[in-house]
Amino acid sequence: MTIIDTTADAPAPKGPADDGSGPLLDVRDLHVEFKTRDGIVKAVNGVNYNVSAGETLAVLGESGSGKSVTAQAIMGILDMPPGRIPQGEILFRGQDMLKMSYEERRKIRGRKIAMIFQDALSSLNPVLSVGYQLGEMFRVHQGLSKKDAKAKAIDLMDRVRIPAAKERVNDYPHMFSGGMRQRIMIAMALALEPDLIIADEPTTALDVTVQAQVMDLLAELQTEYNMGLILITHDLGVVADVADKIAVMYAGRIVETAPVHELYSRPAHPYTRGLLDSIPRLDQKGQELYAIKGLPPNLTRIPPGCAFNPRCPKAQDICRTDIPALVQVTERDGSALPGRGSACHFWKEQIHG
Amino acid sequence: MGRYVARRLLQMIPVFLGSTLLVFCMMYALPGDPVRALAGEQTVDPAQIAALKKDLGLDLPLWHQYWNYLVNLFQGDFGTQIASGRPVAEIISEAFPITIRLALFAFTFVVVAGISIGIFAGLKADTLRDRGLLILTLLLISVPSFVLGLVAQSFFAHQLGWVDPNVSDAAPWGELILPATVLASLSLAYVARLTRTSVAENLRSDYMRTAVAKGLPKRRIIGVHLMRNSLIPVVTFLGTDLGALLGGAVVTEGIFNVKGVGYTVFGALKSREGSTVVGIVTLIVVIYLVASLLVDLLYAVLDPRIRYA
Ligand SMILES: Nc1ncnc2c1ncn2[C@@H]1O[C@H](COP(=O)(O)OP(=O)(O)OP(=O)(O)O)[C@@H](O)[C@H]1O
Ligand code: SF4
Ligand SMILES: [Mg+2]
Numbered sequence: 001m002t003i004i005d006t007t008a009d010a011p012a013p014k015g016p017a018d019d020g021s022g023p024l025l026d027v028r029d030l031h032v033e034f035k036t037r038d039g040i041v042k043a044v045n046g047v048n049y050n051v052s053a054g055e056t057l058a059v060l061g062e063s064g065s066g067k068s069v070t071a072q073a074i075m076g077i078l079d080m081p082p083g084r085i086p087q088g089e090i091l092f093r094g095q096d097m098l099k100m101s102y103e104e105r106r107k108i109r110g111r112k113i114a115m116i117f118q119d120a121l122s123s124l125n126p127v128l129s130v131g132y133q134l135g136e137m138f139r140v141h142q143g144l145s146k147k148d149a150k151a152k153a154i155d156l157m158d159r160v161r162i163p164a165a166k167e168r169v170n171d172y173p174h175m176f177s178g179g180m181r182q183r184i185m186i187a188m189a190l191a192l193e194p195d196l197i198i199a200d201e202p203t204t205a206l207d208v209t210v211q212a213q214v215m216d217l218l219a220e221l222q223t224e225y226n227m228g229l230i231l232i233t234h235d236l237g238v239v240a241d242v243a244d245k246i247a248v249m250y251a252g253r254i255v256e257t258a259p260v261h262e263l264y265s266r267p268a269h270p271y272t273r274g275l276l277d278s279i280p281r282l283d284q285k286g287q288e289l290y291a292i293k294g295l296p297p298n299l300t301r302i303p304p305g306c307a308f309n310p311r312c313p314k315a316q317d318i319c320r321t322d323i324p325a326l327v328q329v330t331e332r333d334g335s336a337l338p339g340r341g342s343a344c345h346f347w348k349e350q351i352h353g
Numbered sequence: 354m355g356r357y358v359a360r361r362l363l364q365m366i367p368v369f370l371g372s373t374l375l376v377f378c379m380m381y382a383l384p385g386d387p388v389r390a391l392a393g394e395q396t397v398d399p400a401q402i403a404a405l406k407k408d409l410g411l412d413l414p415l416w417h418q419y420w421n422y423l424v425n426l427f428q429g430d431f432g433t434q435i436a437s438g439r440p441v442a443e444i445i446s447e448a449f450p451i452t453i454r455l456a457l458f459a460f461t462f463v464v465v466a467g468i469s470i471g472i473f474a475g476l477k478a479d480t481l482r483d484r485g486l487l488i489l490t491l492l493l494i495s496v497p498s499f500v501l502g503l504v505a506q507s508f509f510a511h512q513l514g515w516v517d518p519n520v521s522d523a524a525p526w527g528e529l530i531l532p533a534t535v536l537a538s539l540s541l542a543y544v545a546r547l548t549r550t551s552v553a554e555n556l557r558s559d560y561m562r563t564a565v566a567k568g569l570p571k572r573r574i575i576g577v578h579l580m581r582n583s584l585i586p587v588v589t590f591l592g593t594d595l596g597a598l599l600g601g602a603v604v605t606e607g608i609f610n611v612k613g614v615g616y617t618v619f620g621a622l623k624s625r626e627g628s629t630v631v632g633i634v635t636l637i638v639v640i641y642l643v644a645s646l647l648v649d650l651l652y653a654v655l656d657p658r659i660r661y662a
Contacts, residue, residue, distance in 0.1 A: 075565075075566050076565075077562050077565045077566050106568050106569075106570065107568060108568070109565070109566055109567065109568035110566065110567040110568030110569075111568055114566070114567075115566045117559065117562070117563060117566075119559060122558065122559040122560065123559040123560055123562070123563045124560055124563065125560040125563070125564070125578055125581070125582070126560070126582070126656075126657075126658060127581050127582055127585070127655065127656055127657060127658075128577075128578075128581065129657075136567065136569065136573075137567060140567075140568070140569055140570065140573065141568065172657040172658070174657075174658055188563075188567070
């Protein structure tokens with residue numbers, strides 16, 4: 001294999017606005033749309049969320065709600081075209097990444113912000129050894145020699161507890177089990193000890209016992225390196241264990257944010273309520289499982305008003321005309337609940353009954 | 354791996370025997386024989402002909418002639434031309450280098466131009482430049498290569514006078530440019546289309562997205578991650594195509610009067626020189642078999658998911 005390029009280790013851009021106090025990543029009013037044959041798909045319609053160092057944000061929501069697209073916009077790996085970001089800011093350490101040059105962003109990718117994908121088998125290059133793919137991070141970003149990079153790759157494989165790392169470093173992705181492959185993905189994301197990791201359904205493709213191991217590993221490494229983590233998932237069970245706070249997405253918007261346990265005990269949005277009710281529970285064995293009725297909206301024709309209104313049991317007339325803003329959720333007495341927000345006209349009724 | 358190669362080499366033996374026998378039978382079935390062809394229009398005493406044939410072993414039954422041929426071949430003797438009296442090995446060693454030169458020239462052209470065009474189109478699939486190149490390749494595929502050869506010859510040689518319509522006996526590289534281009538055109542179009550499809554497909558793959566997310570520079574993403582995967586089917590095609598190029602060279606040589614294998618086989622067919630025809634065809638078959646074995650081995654090197662046992 002020829003060395004096509006070894007970029008010297010130049011420092012990644014650091015914003016003047018970064019005083020270390022604000023959140024690591026701050027997504028503000030992000031919009032993403034795709035031009036398709038059927039019209040413009042409005043996949044993300046004003047997402048706001050932020051993550052600080054050492055914090056885990058879980059992003060929840062049905063399939064198609066825009067979780068992955070938001071993550072891709074942050075990483076800068078959206079397909080553009082057909083994708084487009086008409087509006088919004090993605091601040092990393094106070095600097096808007098959407099205004100950066102391709103090179104500036106490239107130096108953040110992998111080094112400062114890394115991503116773990118769902119399907120490790122297809123996400124790893126089938127014809128390059130895992131050692132090569134791991135070592136590539138060091139060769140490109142730190143200018144290490146092939147030999148040193150390989151040694152670092154072996155260290156990484158040890159870190160994520162792949163047995164016999166030294167013997168397996170030259171193996172190819174298809175030669176590993178699903179769980180081991182996902183560990184390799186994690187190792188790759190971790191290679192340069194980034195500030196933030198985005199994990200897009202990292203365990204969905206794995207069987208249940210392996211899921212737990214991989215999640216534990218990820219949580220452990222996150223604590224060790226004090227990284228921010230955005231965990232995208234369908235699995236509310238996983239979320240309860242590892243997340244600090246939750247953002248619930250629906251039709252490309254955040255409909256509710258809350259610290260993890262408060263969301264479970266007192267949801268402030270009918271959609272969250274529905275999601276929680278549809279978790280199978282042991283004490284209700286035999287009963288029919290609750291499911292939110294209807295289907296997610298067609299993103300080329302999002303219903304006016306609250307996007308959830310055709311499926312919402314609490315919908316009123318105002319829901320069909322006015323878009324509810326994400327507002328601060330308070331106690332009955334009006335005292336603010338920190339970190340809580342809901343985009344529902346009737347959040348009070350929902351949370352306080 | 355070693356066992357696989359051994360098995361493939363063993364498999365070549367029946368293919369080799371079969372193809373020589375087939376050509377042998379075909380030569381036998383043709384009306385006329387080399388001795389009569391030697392005499393031409395003259396009337397010759399039948400007794401004389403019979404004596405000469407007996408001398409050359411041509412009166413023996415087919416299987417016996419074939420046996421004799423094989424026995425000689427394994428002693429490194431390709432036989433002797435009846436008319437000229439020259440050893441066939443000498444004829445072959447004169448004609449083959451010229452054809453190989455033509456085929457290699459064309460092959461290089463196929464590889465360089467075909468892959469470049471394919472990448473250029475595939476990186477921007479479904480744009481105007483992609484569609485334009487697709488139509489161009491379709492054109493090359495649909496025009497038979499002898500038509501293309503004749504058109505190119507009359508245009509560049511007769512009308513513009515840039516080149517001589519006939520290639521001289523020594524066939525220097527410079528004079529082979531036009532024949533090689535004509536010979537390459539069909540394979541070039543196939544390679545371009547195959548590369549284009551492969552590149553466009555791999556561009557959409559998950560591992561390409563990963564490569565971007567790793568913060569790799571563009572030339573590494575394309576040069577290493579995309580190319581390593583996209584060229585696998587192209588290499589396989591190129592291997593089998595080498596044989597097709599040798600076959601196509603025979604036609605192209607006819608058009609441009611290149612004194613290579615095609616020219617020699619054609620002449621030998623006319624004078625019923627069986628040993629010359631069989632010798633040349635056998636060599637082409639062997640080259641083809643070896644090339645496809647090499648490509649299969651290369652395939653395993655390029656794609657670690659392929660394992661031969
Ligand atoms: N390249 C693209 N072109 C057109 N539409 C796209 C593209 N990528 C995503 N979309 C659309 O954007 C919408 C949101 O997709 P996204 O992948 O973010 O959903 P998700 O919340 O991650 O769902 P899942 O849980 O199934 O992963 C979907 O309707 C999808 O069809
Ligand atoms: S705004 Fe209306 S429709 Fe939307 S969730 Fe609240 S109650 Fe339901
Ligand atoms: Mg997704």
